[in-house]
Amino acid sequence: MDDPRYTLIQISDPHIEDPGTRQRYGTDTAEALELALRRLEESTVRPDAVLFTGDLTEDGTPAQYRRFRSVVEPVAARLAVPFAYAMGNHDDRAAMRGVLLGDGSGSTDPVFQVVRVHGLRIVVLDSSVPGRAYGELSPDQLDRLRAELAEPAPDGTVVVLHHPPLPAVLPVAAAIPLRDRAGLGAVLAGSDARIVLAGHTHMTSAGALAGVPVWTPGALASTADALPPAGVGSRLVAAPTVARIDLFADSVIATAVPLDRGLIADFDGEATARTVARLRAELPAEPVGG
Numbered sequence: 001m002d003d004p005r006y007t008l009i010q011i012s013d014p015h016i017e018d019p020g021t022r023q024r025y026g027t028d029t030a031e032a033l034e035l036a037l038r039r040l041e042e043s044t045v046r047p048d049a050v051l052f053t054g055d056l057t058e059d060g061t062p063a064q065y066r067r068f069r070s071v072v073e074p075v076a077a078r079l080a081v082p083f084a085y086a087m088g089n090h091d092d093r094a095a096m097r098g099v100l101l102g103d104g105s106g107s108t109d110p111v112f113q114v115v116r117v118h119g120l121r122i123v124v125l126d127s128s129v130p131g132r133a134y135g136e137l138s139p140d141q142l143d144r145l146r147a148e149l150a151e152p153a154p155d156g157t158v159v160v161l162h163h164p165p166l167p168a169v170l171p172v173a174a175a176i177p178l179r180d181r182a183g184l185g186a187v188l189a190g191s192d193a194r195i196v197l198a199g200h201t202h203m204t205s206a207g208a209l210a211g212v213p214v215w216t217p218g219a220l221a222s223t224a225d226a227l228p229p230a231g232v233g234s235r236l237v238a239a240p241t242v243a244r245i246d247l248f249a250d251s252v253i254a255t256a257v258p259l260d261r262g263l264i265a266d267f268d269g270e271a272t273a274r275t276v277a278r279l280r281a282e283l284p285a286e287p288v289g290g
């Protein structure tokens with residue numbers, strides 16, 4: 001197995017409700033977040049960072065952020081790696097700053113964050129527009145991103161934001177896009193950006209902007225059906241999903257991890273090692289320099 005230099009966990013759109021409240025579609029979103037984090041802690045994966053791509057809460061109230069924090073904080077303390085949070089259209093800047101980012105200023109300015117993990121740079125942008133569901137990046141956000149990217153990071157940059165800079169394939173998503181994605185593309189072109197991580201559409205999708213891969217992992221709270229049956233305008237299904245992003249020296253791969261799945265088989269470590277050894281033995285050696 002190739003060893004990734006970095007493994008990031010991405011969790012999107014948890015939409016945490018008030019204590020004791022389920023989402024209007026019936027999902028207990030705090031339970032879904034607990035499940036996601038439990039699956040992460042029970043796995044063999046030790047991430048370098050955990051990234052949340054927005055819509056952390058349903059209504060952006062301090063109580064909802066406190067509930068979010070009560071679920072996430074103990075896990076962050078045990079894993080002892082950076083946790084980063086992007087603002088979504090359901091979030092509130094002042095409340096999120098106050099409860100999650102340790103900034104009690106009450107500022108409603110867009111949030112711009114840079115997190116460094118060894119040689120990897122993670123830039124978290126704020127694409128939210130207060131009171132609106134569509135997204136945009138202010139000239140100041142783009143200026144700050146441009147200034148940050150002017151100096152390459154040793155292992156490149158991961159850009160994180162809520163609204164994906166991609167075309168939309170469903171009518172509702174098309175009505176709440178990131179405006180002027182070309183403006184972001186112009187800043188990313190030729191930079192050391194290795195992947196853009198977004199959320200918002202509640203679907204697992206991949207695309208590209210200015211040659212940089214763009215990925216949305218799907219959501220925790222609800223999933224939009226990209227093949228809705230005829231006669232149904234839009235459909236939400238329960239398919240909570242998170243993602244792992246593995247960055248290698250020469251490549252990056254994003255992998256969706258469905259949480260609510262039926263188990264088909266478990267293989268113990270020895271059986272797995274035997275299978276790997278047999279298949280490895282059949283694999284021709286890579287040419288030198290290949």
Ligand SMILES: [Fe+2]
Pocket residue numbers: 013015054055088090200202219
């Ligand atoms: Fe959302």
